[in-house]
Amino acid sequence: MNQQTKWSQFGVLISVFFFWGFVAASNDILIPVFKEKLHLEQWQSQMISFAFYVAYTVGSIIYYLVSKATGGDILNKMGYKNGIALGLCVSAVGTLLFYPAAESASFGLMITGLFIVGLGFSLQQTAANPLAIVMGPRHTGSQRLSLAGGINNFGTTIGPVIVSIAIFGSITAGSTNVADISAVKTPYLILGAAFLLAAFVFKISSVPNKINLDDDTAKVSTPTDVTDSLHLTGSRKGATDYGQLWLGMIGIFVYVGVEVSTASNLPEFMKQHVKTDNGLPFPTENIAPFVSLFWASLMIGRWTSSVGAFGVSKSAQSILRIIVPYIAFGVFLAVNKIANHDITPFYIYAFVIIALIIGDFLSKGNPARQLLLFSLFGITALIIGMLTDGMTSVYAFISVGLFCSTLWPCIYTLAIAGLGRHTNEGSSFLIMMIMGGGFISLLQGYVAGDNLLGIQWSYIVGVLCFAYLAFYAIRAQSILKAQGVDFDTKEGDSFEFENKH
Numbered sequence: 001m002n003q004q005t006k007w008s009q010f011g012v013l014i015s016v017f018f019f020w021g022f023v024a025a026s027n028d029i030l031i032p033v034f035k036e037k038l039h040l041e042q043w044q045s046q047m048i049s050f051a052f053y054v055a056y057t058v059g060s061i062i063y064y065l066v067s068k069a070t071g072g073d074i075l076n077k078m079g080y081k082n083g084i085a086l087g088l089c090v091s092a093v094g095t096l097l098f099y100p101a102a103e104s105a106s107f108g109l110m111i112t113g114l115f116i117v118g119l120g121f122s123l124q125q126t127a128a129n130p131l132a133i134v135m136g137p138r139h140t141g142s143q144r145l146s147l148a149g150g151i152n153n154f155g156t157t158i159g160p161v162i163v164s165i166a167i168f169g170s171i172t173a174g175s176t177n178v179a180d181i182s183a184v185k186t187p188y189l190i191l192g193a194a195f196l197l198a199a200f201v202f203k204i205s206s207v208p209n210k211i212n213l214d215d216d217t218a219k220v221s222t223p224t225d226v227t228d229s230l231h232l233t234g235s236r237k238g239a240t241d242y243g244q245l246w247l248g249m250i251g252i253f254v255y256v257g258v259e260v261s262t263a264s265n266l267p268e269f270m271k272q273h274v275k276t277d278n279g280l281p282f283p284t285e286n287i288a289p290f291v292s293l294f295w296a297s298l299m300i301g302r303w304t305s306s307v308g309a310f311g312v313s314k315s316a317q318s319i320l321r322i323i324v325p326y327i328a329f330g331v332f333l334a335v336n337k338i339a340n341h342d343i344t345p346f347y348i349y350a351f352v353i354i355a356l357i358i359g360d361f362l363s364k365g366n367p368a369r370q371l372l373l374f375s376l377f378g379i380t381a382l383i384i385g386m387l388t389d390g391m392t393s394v395y396a397f398i399s400v401g402l403f404c405s406t407l408w409p410c411i412y413t414l415a416i417a418g419l420g421r422h423t424n425e426g427s428s429f430l431i432m433m434i435m436g437g438g439f440i441s442l443l444q445g446y447v448a449g450d451n452l453l454g455i456q457w458s459y460i461v462g463v464l465c466f467a468y469l470a471f472y473a474i475r476a477q478s479i480l481k482a483q484g485v486d487f488d489t490k491e492g493d494s495f496e497f498e499n500k501h
Contacts, residue, residue: 009135009205009206009207009208010132010135010144010148012201012202012205012207013084013128013131013132013135013148013207014132014147014148014151015198015201016084016087016088016124016128016198017128017148017149017151017152017155018151018152018154018155019088019091019121019124019155019191019194019195019198020121020124020125020152020155021151021152021153021154021155021156021157021159021295022155022156022158022159022162022191023052023114023117023121023155023159023191024052024156024159024260024295025155025156025157025159025160025263025291025292025295026159026160026162026163026187027048027049027052027114027264029160029163029164029267029287029288029291030048030110030163030184031045031046031048031049031264031267032045032267032268032271032284032287033184033284034048034107034110035268036284037105038105038107040107041445041449042265042268042445042446042448042449042455043442043445043446043448043449044445045268045445046261046264046265046441046442046444046445046446047107047111047442048110048111048114048264049260049261049264049437049438049441049442050111050438050439050441050442051111051112051114051115051118051438052111052114052115052117052118052437052438053118053256053260053434053435053436053437053438053439053441054115054118054435054438054439055114055115055116055117055118055119055121055122056118056121056122056125056431056432056434056435057122057432057433057434057435058115058119058122059118059119059120059121059122059123060122060126060428060431060432061432062119063122063123063126063428064428075126075127076210079209079210080127080130080131080207080208080209080210081127081131081202081203081205081207081208081209082202082203082209083123083124083126083127084123084124084127084128084199084202084207085199085200085202085203086120086123086199087120087121087122087123087124087127088120088124088195088196088198088199088202089120089195089196089199090116090119090120090123091116091117091119091120091121091124091192091195092120092192092193092195092196092199093116093120094113094114094115094116094117094118094119094120094192095113095117095188095189095191095192095195096113096189096192097109097110097112097113097116098110098113098184098185098188098189099185099189101113101184101185102182102183102184102185103182103185105182110184113188120195122431125431125434126428126431128148129427130427131207131208132144132148135208144306147302147303147306149298149302149306149408149409150299150302150303150306150328152302153295153296153298153299153302153303153405154299154331156292156295156296156298156299157292157295157296157299157331157332157335158292158335159292159295160288160289160291160292160295161288161289161292161335161336161339161341162187163184163187163288164285164287164288164339165339166183166184166186166187242418242419242426242479243475243476243479244414244415244417244418244476244479244480245415245416245419245426245429245430247415247472247475247476247479248411248412248414248415248416248430248472248476249415249429249430249432249433250433250468250472251411251414251415251468251469251472252408252411252412252415252430252433252434252436253433253435253436253439253440254436254440254464254465254468254469255404255407255408255411255436255465255469256433256434256435256436256437256440257436257437257439257440257441257443257461257465258378258400258404258440258461258462258465258466259298259400259401259404259407259437260436260437260438260440260441261437261440261441261443261444261445261461261462262294262382262397262400262401262404262459262462263291263294263295263401264441264445265441265444265445265448265455265458265459266287266290266291266294266394266397266398267284267287267291268448268455269393269394269397269455269456270282270287270290270394271284271287272455272456273389273390273393273455273456274390274391274394275390286341288341289336289339289341289343289346290394290398292332292335292336293332293346293349293398293401294397294398294400294401295401296328296329296331296332296401297398297399297400297401297402297404297405298401298402298404298405299328299331299332299405300325300328300329300332300353300356300402300405301325301356301360301401301402301403301404301405301406302405302406303324303325303327303328304320304321304324304325304328304356304357304360304405305360305405305406305409307320307321307324321357321360321361322357325353325356325357326350326353329349329350329353332346333346345391348395349395349398352395352399352402353402355377355399355402355403356402356403356405359373359374359377359403360406367409367410367411367413367414368410368414368473368474368476368477369473370406370410371407371410371411371414371469371470371472371473372470372473372474374403374404374406374407374410375403375407375466375467375469375470375473376466376470377402377403378400378403378404378462378466378469379463379466379467379470381396381397381399381400381403382396382397382400382459382460382462382463382466383463384396385397385456385459386456386457386459386460389456393456397459400462407469410473411430411469411472412427412430414472414473414476414477414480415430415476416430417480417485418480418483418484418485440461440465443461444458444459444461444462445458447460447461
């Protein structure tokens with residue numbers, strides 16, 4: 001299939017990627033506010049992340065059961081863009097609950113609303129990811145998905161800032177605004193209206209409603225390159241008969257877990273371990289830019305890895321891989337400057353980004369190699385954060401976002417390689433494991449109690465997650481080579497494929 005990327009359709013599609021990021025990162029602002037105002041334990045505040053991410057799994061299970069009951073895949077029946085539109089409407093219903101939740105300061109209503117938003121996102125994810133891949137040449141499908149991930153992380157960058165402004169007002173250096181929980185309703189009601197508008201746009205857009213990858217799958221019998229290796233005809237009974245998949249399911253669980261829990265526990269860490277110039281605990285209303293930087297770190301990594309989607313030469317790609325991360329960093333600085341935050345403390349982070357660039361070049365496009373390198377970088381960052389204090393620890397924990405930025409595509413690529421006709425089934429199982437974001441956050445919140453490890457040493461949970469991912473990088477490559485799939489066989493092809501997310 002030698003087609004050009006359909007950028008007009010792709011532009012409509014990536015709007016939902018933005019929404020996913022906006023809501024996910026905004027949760028990290030809601031956590032400390034509700035914890036403080038409702039006097040919650042740290043593990044109780046993590047129920048915000050738990051409800052949101054477990055909704056992905058519940059949604060995937062509902063999707064699977066309904067598909068089985070009706071004798072066919074739901075999206076193949078209703079259509080992909082129709083599925084996204086339906087998912088947007090479901091999410092809009094969830095945002096309506098934020099009005100009574102905010103007015104009554106009801107924690108239960110708020111997490112119920114987030115759960116419903118997550119249910120809608122689950123259906124959107126199931127439809128949008130394969131659409132991003134097919135909207136253009138197959139060999140750049142991975143880069144398009146990476147570009148979509150970069151848009152997702154633009155949402156994660158501005159989400160905490162906007163929600164923080166809604167709750168605290170426009171924050172300036174030294175201000176002491178008081179949190180107003182009732183103000184939470186405004187941004188989420190606006191978001192709900194945006195969901196409905198996007199659903200209408202999808203219905204009238206030219207985004208494909210039907211896709212068929214069966215023919216492509218059936219044509220390939222041997223791995224001639226990395227792209228084709230993903231379309232091998234699976235010879236086993238089911239997707240979980242492949243070691244790379246079920247080990248990858250655990251990989252997705254712990255990857256989303258370490259990503260979400262590192263960010264969602266950061267506000268509490270800063271309140272306990274960072275002091276202002278006058279020796280007072282770091283104020284909750286000034287934490288938003290740091291949460292924003294964590295999620296912007298994922299944007300930095302994903303923008304960097306998407307440069308191959310635009311068809312530039314290899315030499316130009318090498319230059320862009322150095323320039324693009326700092327362009328993304330500049331977006332973070334600009335957003336927070338507009339929001340009247342003091343951005344001078346963040347300039348030093350430019351040096352931390354160098355580690356991402358080095359790791360990106362060392363990986364040479366091999367997903368297993370990049371997964372191993374970035375997992376080791378993540379372990380190092382967390383250990384530094386646990387052994388130091390103050391802003392050194394904060395920036396060490398934030399840098400975990402850089403090293404998580406490309407792990408989803410690495411794990412996803414390794415997990416579905418060689419599955420052939422079982423690829424869609426395997427993909428749905430991987431989406432289910434997004435629930436790790438909820439369970440790992442809850443676990444870290446529990447061990448962060450003063451009677452257990454405390455907030456700083458609770459990050460050992462993240463170290464264990466990265467340790468498993470390093471193991472998976474080594475084990476999956478071994479399993480795939482035994483099946484005839486080698487990501488180093490054609491360096492050029494594997495480079496483009498790896499840089500997808």
